[in-house]
Amino acid sequence: MTIVDTRPVTGGVDTHLDTHVAAALDANGAVLGVESFPTTPAGYHDLHAWLAGFGQLCRVGVEGTGAYGIGLSRFLQSAGVEVLEVDRPNRQARRRDGKSDPLDAIEAARAVLSGRAQVVAKAADGPIEAMRALLVARRSARDARITFLNQIRHLAFTAPDDLRERVRPVPRGRLGATAARLRPSLENDVVTFATKLAMRHLGQRVVLIDEQLAAVDEILAELVAEVAPGLVELPGVGTLTAAILLVTAGDNAGRIRSEAAFAHLCGVAPVPASSGKVTRHRLNRGGNRQANHALWRIVFTRMSHDARTRVYVQRRLDEGLTKAEVMRVLKRYVAREVYRYLPRD
Secondary structure, three states, X not given: OOOOOOOEEEEEEEOOOOEEEEEEEOOOOOEXXXXXXXXXXXXXXXXXXXXXXXXXXXXXXXXXOOOOOHXXXXXHHHOOOEEEEEXXXXXXXXXXXXXXXXXXXXXXXXXXXXXXXXXXXXXXXXXXXXXXXHHHHHHHHXXXXXXHHHHHHHHXXXXXXXXXXXXXXXXHHHHHHHHHOOOOOOOOOHHHHHXXXXXXXXXXXXXXXXXXXXXXXXXXXXXXXXXXXXXXXXXXXXXXXXXXXXXXXXOOHHHOOOHHHHHHHOOOOOEEOOEOOEOOEEOOOOOOHHHHHHHHHHHHHHHHHOHHHHHHHHHHHHOOOOHHHHHHHHHHHHHHHHHOOOOOO
């Protein structure tokens, strides 16, 4: 007769590029074992089997579920294991016990066992993960576009007089296309030739990036319409801000159990800072800063174009609040409104 070990087991994983280090703990926090596994599908299978061999695997805390740990996180979730995000090792434990991969894996498991790690990892296996990948490409393209336009403008400032005056009145929105149409000629002096050539190459890069951004935006619009069609119908919410907020929530948006949790994730939930007889809250500087900025953009747009928001802002300003304080209140309201349109599992 085979005896099945039913003791609850909690796992912890310190993730790396080539190997993951896993630790298994029992319900009392005692270490049952520590082992390393390669970051391959076979390695994920062996890691799961190794943890389950100690008993009933309940939960696993994984560091870097959005980076090195994403493949393992997907595998464990597909196997029915609850995976929790472990953001950082406990600093007090690190100062006391030192730093090593086995210690980090053990600390990840203890973060889950103690309840310090509570956020369910993103599934990262659906259209919202596709949005995240497109946003990465879009963000780098936008930054490169700004760099190229600044370089064109600087070259124009220092160009020979004829070329400088030709480019001076061109607005920034058409600067890339204008530079791309320049025709360098060796009949000109060498400085004019080289400056036109450099500006033309930079302008062609801007034009190419504009085409790529348009293609990315088109796909993003289709994905957002598929996942949360009502979200972009809210005042001030565009395709880009909707995509950023959806990526913050993740494909398994059911992991966010309340609108207060979503507000905290976006960094717009006031943090208690009371002491003694003083009861107060302070600004939350944590959370996902991209989501926080997306909410700011929505509020900024509404303050300019939404009549109800403008009336509310004026009333709160008359009550003595600053504009920054009013915007923080509105970001919290918008987070509550957006939560209703997030997809549900």
